[in-house]
Amino acid sequence: xxxxxxxxxxxxxxxxxxxxxxxxxxxxxxxxxxxxxxxxxxxxxxxxxxxxxxxxxxxxxxxxxxxxxxxxxxxxxxxxxxxxxxxxxxxxxxxxxxxxxxxxxxxxxxxxxxxxxxxxxxxxxxxxxxxxxxxxxxxxxxxxxxxxxxxxxxxxxxxxxxxxxxxxxxxxxxxxxxxxxxxxxxxxxxxxxxxxxxxxxxxxxxxxxxxxxxxxxxxxxxxxxxxxxxxxxxxxxxxxxxxxxxxxxxxxxxxxxxxxxxxxxxxxxxxxxxxxxxxxxxxxxxxxxxxxxxxxxxxxxxxxxxxxxxxxxxxxxxxxxxxxxxxxxxxxxxxxxxxxxxxxxxxxxxxxxxxxxxxxxxxxxxxxxxxxxxxxxxxxxxxxxxxxxxxxxxxxxxxxxxxxxxxxxxxxxxxxxxx
Numbered sequence: 001x002x003x004x005x006x007x008x009x010x011x012x013x014x015x016x017x018x019x020x021x022x023x024x025x026x027x028x029x030x031x032x033x034x035x036x037x038x039x040x041x042x043x044x045x046x047x048x049x050x051x052x053x054x055x056x057x058x059x060x061x062x063x064x065x066x067x068x069x070x071x072x073x074x075x076x077x078x079x080x081x082x083x084x085x086x087x088x089x090x091x092x093x094x095x096x097x098x099x100x101x102x103x104x105x106x107x108x109x110x111x112x113x114x115x116x117x118x119x120x121x122x123x124x125x126x127x128x129x130x131x132x133x134x135x136x137x138x139x140x141x142x143x144x145x146x147x148x149x150x151x152x153x154x155x156x157x158x159x160x161x162x163x164x165x166x167x168x169x170x171x172x173x174x175x176x177x178x179x180x181x182x183x184x185x186x187x188x189x190x191x192x193x194x195x196x197x198x199x200x201x202x203x204x205x206x207x208x209x210x211x212x213x214x215x216x217x218x219x220x221x222x223x224x225x226x227x228x229x230x231x232x233x234x235x236x237x238x239x240x241x242x243x244x245x246x247x248x249x250x251x252x253x254x255x256x257x258x259x260x261x262x263x264x265x266x267x268x269x270x271x272x273x274x275x276x277x278x279x280x281x282x283x284x285x286x287x288x289x290x291x292x293x294x295x296x297x298x299x300x301x302x303x304x305x306x307x308x309x310x311x312x313x314x315x316x317x318x319x320x321x322x323x324x325x326x327x328x329x330x331x332x333x334x335x336x337x338x339x340x341x342x343x344x345x346x347x348x349x350x351x352x353x354x355x356x357x358x359x360x361x362x363x364x365x366x367x368x369x370x371x372x373x374x375x376x377x378x379x380x381x382x383x384x385x386x387x388x389x390x391x392x393x394x395x396x397x398x399x400x401x402x403x404x405x406x407x408x409x410x411x412x413x414x415x416x417x418x419x
Contacts, residue, residue: 002252175210298329
């Protein structure tokens with residue numbers, strides 16, 4: 001009996017020759033991640049436990065991306081605590097100020113996370129890195145503290161669900177639409193503590209940006225991790241970024257899966273997740289005339305250069321509705337710079353956009369895009385829970401950049417085909 005890609009990575013990091021779903025293991029960590037919200041708790045626990053020195057200064061990453069630039073005194077204090085710890089510990093991968101990007105876009109871009117890695121992060125969307133063929137999962141701040149101290153994590157080996165996706169994508173359909181469709185199909189707990197493994201002919205042609213979007217939202221189906229077997233597309237992305245060795249893993253032909261689900265991608269149109277769950281999904285043609293107050297294009301789900309290019313294509317010679325606040329958030333400084341170079345920022349400004357520095361602030365209702373009572377937003381983010389982006393009586397509709405851009409132009413949730 002063979003093993004899945006998830007099991008193989010965990011087996012290698014636990015130093016085991018055999019492994020099975022449900023087994024409790026201790027595994028070596030390649031990267032341990034924290035941000036300005038979760039790292040302060042981990043640092044306090046690290047110190048309470050008597051920690052003096054982190055296990056490896058090259059394997060801890062601290063990214064100040066949630067409430068920065070500091071939105072208030074409290075956030076400034078949080079960042080100060082993390083900064084002082086990072087400097088004291090001489091942490092290699094510490095990012096703030098002009099270097100900071102949204103963590104889950106920044107780490108792959110900088111070659112910090114690589115195929116075959118075991119990555120834990122005190123942020124639920126750490127599962128993003130599965131797009132590279134890494135095992136990556138979110139943990140609590142106390143688990144991060146333990147990992148910073150020991151270089152190890154304990155966890156239960158997840159069983160795997162296999163998603164075989166075939167067929168050609170319709171125009172304007174992206175990885176974001178695929179994952180929204182999947183979550184709508186299996187529900188927000190349909191993959192509870194399982195690995196979501198994405199494969200099939202459609203996946204083999206999918207660009208890295210779309211793979212990141214899909215892995216990013218695996219947690220929205222309750223998954224432990226989302227993962228893609230690395231291939232030529234992965235290799236092209238990684239080889240120009242990697243500064244250390246990495247390894248490609250793949251599932252055995254006789255690996256065991258708890259479920260296998262086949263999906264015909266050619267039948268999927270752009271998707272929209274209605275409030276207040278990512279699983280409350282409809283095709284854009286079935287949405288109706290829903291007016292919006294805000295359109296947000298960015299986040300760790302859809303703030304990459306490919307996403308901005310799609311949005312700019314729609315905004316070319318068009319303006320955002322006067323009734324809509326259009327917010328564009330490039331995910332990293334490098335993406336921001338490339339968008340400037342390509343003239344995308346000029347297009348956005350002519351469309352009437354507010355352009356934010358890289359930040360998680362709007363996505364989590366922290367700053368840079370808070371919704372008031374009764375307001376509606378279409379967003380390329382990953383969650384639309386009650387109060388997620390502001391007032392508990394506001395509404396968030398999740399979509400791809402294409403739908404978010406078209407909606408901004410028309411002032412209501414819309415398909416690009418309507419323009």
